[in-house]
Amino acid sequence: MDELQHRGMGYFELQDAAAMWPMLTVGIAGTQAVIHLFEDADSVSLLQGAGASSPQAVDVPIMGELATFDGAFALSLDTARQVVQDFVRGSLPDALVWRRL
Numbered sequence: 001m002d003e004l005q006h007r008g009m010g011y012f013e014l015q016d017a018a019a020m021w022p023m024l025t026v027g028i029a030g031t032q033a034v035i036h037l038f039e040d041a042d043s044v045s046l047l048q049g050a051g052a053s054s055p056q057a058v059d060v061p062i063m064g065e066l067a068t069f070d071g072a073f074a075l076s077l078d079t080a081r082q083v084v085q086d087f088v089r090g091s092l093p094d095a096l097v098w099r100r101l
Contacts, residue, residue, distance in 0.1 A: 001081055004028045011061040014087060024087045026080060027060030027067065033080035034060045034069050037098060045098035046073050047083065073099075 004010030005028060015023040023038040035047040049072060058074040059066045075083075086092050 001026070001028070001077070001084065005077060009061050011063060014084065022087075024084065025062070026084060027062045028077065028080070029058065029060040031077055032058050032060070032074040033077055034058065034062075034067075034073050035075060035080060035083055036062075037092075043100070045100045047075065048072055048097040048099050049075050049079070 001012075004012065009027075009029040011025070011027045013023055013025045015021070021038060021040045025036040025038070027034045037045045037047065039045070046069070056071050057068050058071055059068050061067070083092065083096070
């Protein structure tokens with residue numbers, strides 16, 4: 001994440017080496033991030049921010065292309081970093097609000 005933040009934008013995916021699911025994807029642009037959670041092949045959700053951290057839409061890279069998201073899904077990099085760390089440790093806090101797509 002530090003390298004992508006330094007570059008100003010980027011995208012990465014996280015999953016357990018032994019399993020395809022769940023998978024977390026993170027798109028970063030400037031000081032904001034958007035996170036998707038794929039629980040299985042048929043289930044994808046967007047992490048909703050605590051309030052509208054960005055009143056306007058945010059563009060972040062997703063698989064090599066810029067994608068536009070409602071500001072309600074824009075997270076601070078600190079929040080995104082904490083979610084990534086929790087995911088790597090094997091859990092996500094119950095307090096997170098995911099909007100299923």
